[in-house]
Structure formats: C-alpha cells, structure tokens
Amino acid sequence: MGIGIGVSIDLTPREIECLELAADGKSEWEISRILGISEHTSEKHLLNAKTKLGAVNRTQAVAVAIRLGFIS
Numbered sequence: 001m002g003i004g005i006g007v008s009i010d011l012t013p014r015e016i017e018c019l020e021l022a023a024d025g026k027s028e029w030e031i032s033r034i035l036g037i038s039e040h041t042s043e044k045h046l047l048n049a050k051t052k053l054g055a056v057n058r059t060q061a062v063a064v065a066i067r068l069g070f071i072s
Contacts, residue, residue, distance in 0.1 A: 011070055015049040018042055020071045023062045 011019070014035075021031045031042040046058055053068075055061035065071045 009052050009068065011049055011052060011065070012045075015045045015052070016065070016070055018045040019049050019062055019065045022046060022058055023066070023071055 017035060018031055021034060026034065028042045028046065029039050031037075031046075032039040035042065046061070049065070050056075050058060050061040053061050053064040055064050062071070
C-alpha cells in the first residue's frame, strides 16, 4: 500500500463518522439516514476517505482506518 512513514492523512470528522458506520455494516443509504445527509453525500464522504487512505474499496478503507487509529 502507498502510505509511508511520516505521511499525514487528514480525514474530516464526517469522513470518520461515515467510516465508523460502514465498519458497522451500514449501507450508504443507511448512513445518509443516520447522519441526516443525502445518500450522494454519504457516498462522497466514503469515496474521499477511501482515496485519502489509498484503499481500493470500502472494506479496505475501513481496515486501514482501524489500523491507523481513525476508528476502532
């Protein structure tokens, strides 16, 4: 994976919230209902987080976020 030592990853609080809910198995639609945002917006937050974490899919994004301590 492309994350090296000393590389800073800045996830927004909303991206972290979406990752936490994704880690609980929630769909983009469910995340949008829980957070009171549109489904498109929840998808965008997860896509941004996935990109920032260098992940190829949402499962890997959740795993990387856990490993890096963004979520537990």
